[in-house]
Amino acid sequence: MSAQIDHLLSETRQFPPSPEFAAQAVATAELYGQAKADREAFWGDQARNHVTWHKPFTRVLDWSTPPFAKWFDDGELNVAYNCLDRHVENGLGDRVAIYWEGEPGDERRITYAELTEEVKRTANMLAGLGIGQGDRVAIYLPMIPEAVISMLAVARLGAIHSVVFGGFSADSLRSRIDDAGAKVVITADGGYRKGRVSPLKPAVDLALSDHNGSGQQNTVEHVIVVRRGGNDVEWNSERDLWWHDVVPAASAEHEAEAFPAENPLFILYTSGTTGKPKGILHTSGGYLVQAAYTHRNVFDLHPESDVFWCTADIGWVTGHTYVTYGPLANGATQLMYEGTPETPHAGRWWELIQKYGVSIFYTAPTAIRAFMKTGRHIPQQYDLSSIRLLGSVGEPINPEAWMWYRDVIGADKAPIVDTWWQTETGAIMVSPLPGVTATKPGSAQTPLPGISIDVLDEAGAAVGNGNGGLLVITEPWPAMLRGVWGDPERFKETYWEKFAQQGYYFAGDGARLDHDGDLWLLGRVDDVMNVSGHRLSTAEIESALVAHESTAEAAVVGASDETTGQAVVAFVIIKESYLAEHSPEGLATQLRQWVGEQIGPIARPRDVYIVGELPKTRSGKIMRRLLRDVAEGREVGDTTTLADTAVMSVISAQVK
Ligand code: PRX
Numbered sequence: 298m299s300a301q302i303d304h305l306l307s308e309t310r311q312f313p314p315s316p317e318f319a320a321q322a323v324a325t326a327e328l329y330g331q332a333k334a335d336r337e338a339f340w341g342d343q344a345r346n347h348v349t350w351h352k353p354f355t356r357v358l359d360w361s362t363p364p365f366a367k368w369f370d371d372g373e374l375n376v377a378y379n380c381l382d383r384h385v386e387n388g389l390g391d392r393v394a395i396y397w398e399g400e401p402g403d404e405r406r407i408t409y410a411e412l413t414e415e416v417k418r419t420a421n422m423l424a425g426l427g428i429g430q431g432d433r434v435a436i437y438l439p440m441i442p443e444a445v446i447s448m449l450a451v452a453r454l455g456a457i458h459s460v461v462f463g464g465f466s467a468d469s470l471r472s473r474i475d476d477a478g479a480k481v482v483i484t485a486d487g488g489y490r491k492g493r494v495s496p497l498k499p500a501v502d503l504a505l506s507d508h509n510g511s512g513q514q515n516t517v518e519h520v521i522v523v524r525r526g527g528n529d530v531e532w533n534s535e536r537d538l539w540w541h542d543v544v545p546a547a548s549a550e551h552e553a554e555a556f557p558a559e560n561p562l563f564i565l566y567t568s569g570t571t572g573k574p575k576g577i578l579h580t581s582g583g584y585l586v587q588a589a590y591t592h593r594n595v596f597d598l599h600p601e602s603d604v605f606w607c608t609a610d611i612g613w614v615t616g617h618t619y620v621t622y623g624p625l626a627n628g629a630t631q632l633m634y635e636g637t638p639e640t641p642h643a644g645r646w647w648e649l650i651q652k653y654g655v656s657i658f659y660t661a662p663t664a665i666r667a668f669m670k671t672g673r674h675i676p677q678q679y680d681l682s683s684i685r686l687l688g689s690v691g692e693p694i695n696p697e698a699w700m701w702y703r704d705v706i707g708a709d710k711a712p713i714v715d716t717w718w719q720t721e722t723g724a725i726m727v728s729p730l731p732g733v734t735a736t737k738p739g740s741a742q743t744p745l746p747g748i749s750i751d752v753l754d755e756a757g758a759a760v761g762n763g764n765g766g767l768l769v770i771t772e773p774w775p776a777m778l779r780g781v782w783g784d785p786e787r788f789k790e791t792y793w794e795k796f797a798q799q800g801y802y803f804a805g806d807g808a809r810l811d812h813d814g815d816l817w818l819l820g821r822v823d824d825v826m827n828v829s830g831h832r833l834s835t836a837e838i839e840s841a842l843v844a845h846e847s848t849a850e851a852a853v854v855g856a857s858d859e860t861t862g863q864a865v866v867a868f869v870i871i872k873e874s875y876l877a878e879h880s881p882e883g884l885a886t887q888l889r890q891w892v893g894e895q896i897g898p899i900a901r902p903r904d905v906y907i908v909g910e911l912p913k914t915r916s917g918k919i920m921r922r923l924l925r926d927v928a929e930g931r932e933v934g935d936t937t938t939l940a941d942t943a944v945m946s947v948i949s950a951q952v953k
Pocket residue numbers: 567614615689690691692693694715716717718719720721741804805806818819820821827830831832
């Protein structure tokens with residue numbers, strides 16, 4: 298990591314906003330002063346500016362029982378009303394909410410009035426199935442408008458959605474359904490990915506069957522199926538309902554009821570340092586306030602003229618906050634795209650930007666690096682002149698990729714906002730403010746007005762400018778997670794124990810403050826990997842590997858990868874009986890596939906090395922640091938704490 302830090306410290310370029318940009322910018326430098334003068338009053342103002350309350354709140358923050366915060370808690374609102382009805386009431390019913398394009402090129406254009414009506418029907422349909430306040434609905438859909446419609450319909454009823462990324466396997470889906478106790482699953486027959494239909498309904502059927510023979514009942518009463526792929530599906534007539542039968546038949550009249558600000562809004566599962574994903578819980582008022590505030594200020598949103606495009610899937614938090622809630626709360630017009638960037642051709646994304654006049658574009662460094670690799674001649678074939686702001690999220694963006702993004706996509710003038718945040722933070726926490734901040738390639742720079750961040754050493758002391766350490770959030774924030782679903786102890790332990798004395802939230806990220814006090818994110822400091830901006834847990838993949846009959850032991854590390862940031866590399870000890878009968882190559886292929894089936898294709902290891910032993914300390918802890926050295930082809934570091942110091946040379950030889 299020190300080489301990386303040295304490299305970053307030599308970065309001196311700065312890009313102040315142009316006077317024209319600054320003159321029309323939504324965010325102003327005054328925001329910092331206002332937030333500093335009175336943080337709670339500042340958030341109270343944001344809450345009134347960005348959200349319509351059925352019942353106004355009288356108290357901004359209740360932090361009397363940390364780490365359990367309550368924001369705006371005597372206020373009442375309806376999240377879906379804020380994203381829909383109020384815009385229609387304000388005369389914006391004809392504004393396009395979503396331009397949607399399917400991977401094969403089919404199009405839908407949905408106005409706020411149409412979206413509102415569709416959500417009302419869907420809410421009535423769900424209510425007819427008995428869904429009400431506090432019930433859980435799992436959503437397992439491709440990137441189609443019904444994904445957003447479903448989320449909003451659930452929110453409208455005061456129920457809780459749990460969106461499961463469509464790339465997750467039946468097993469991952471089942472464990473999330475069980476953990477949340479979902480009553481309804483909303484899915485599709487399939488969706489288009491990479492030029493063909495990728496089925497979803499079969500995974501739901503498998504998830505809800507007793508395929509592992511555990512005899513365990515599931516909580517699901519109904520499965521709603523959107524027809525998208527046109528692929529054949531099996532049908533359980535007592536349980537399954539076609540969306541096109543039940544939604545159009547439901548009434549388009551639905552009065553949005555007010556719910557308390559702290560009513561749960563959604564659960565979103567994310568990987569932690571153990572094998573079991575955590576259900577991150579978010580509630581309504583504070584989340585919506587910060588989603589809308591950040592979406593407007595960080596992206597400099599001018600809703601009457603901008604076309605916003607966030608490329609994230611709704612299965613991730615970025616899709617929740619910057620496809621569904623932020624843009625719709627702000628009455629934005631956005632583009633939603635079903636497919637992958639390279640299908641049917643390598644210029645697909647740029648073609649879409651040209652076609653829809655996208656002005657604000659938000660994506661991940663891994664995508665930018667992949668485009669760099671294929672070359673600038675591809676985006677240069679398209680008219681990207683509508684772009685006026687670029688955003689980055691999910692992992693550190695290296696200065697080279699940042700400069701390419703600015704030059705090639707942003708015509709050397711669009712400001713780039715590098716936004717740091719997490720599933721747990723709910724919304725952006727650290728980012729330049731366009732029109733205010735002079736940006737620096739590679740640095741996420743400054744906590745947003747109202748957000749308070751520091752970098753501490755292991756002992757809990759602030760490191761100060763020019764030094765690196767652990768990123769903490771020192772004050773509660775409106776969109777903060779309210780807990781881990783069903784596991785308050787894990788919530789406290791994971792995030793609040795490390796700096797309990799100070800009462801700070803520990804993010805799990807390393808960071809450095811430069812001499813100007815700007816933040817440089819350095820990646821995870823725990824056993825969490827970041828592959829293409831997606832969080833994966835080493836423990837979760839290890840437990841999938843050892844669940845395979847051939848595996849005796851497994852260790853997984855995240856090794857740096859030019860395109861995906863990190864890649865999953867597994868070191869596996871195979872049982873003797875299997876080694877005799879199978880080739881190492883065959884076993885490696887089988888295990889890669891197995892992990893894909895158990896968790897999902899994103900978790901599939903790039904490399905599986907069959908080894909005879911793993912490096913362990915005398916207390917039996919696997920030294921992943923040494924395995925990472927091997928995986929990255931570096932010289933192996935200090936091995937003196939190993940129980941058997943010879944083991945690393947054996948492993949290195951086996952890997953070669
Ligand atoms: O390590 C940080 C990295 O992604 C983690 C959060 O992952 P997830 O909850 O999946 O949410 C991703 C999208 C918000 C963080 O702990 N990360 C996210 N954004 C950045 C980042 N690392 C560096 N720079 C960023 N802009």
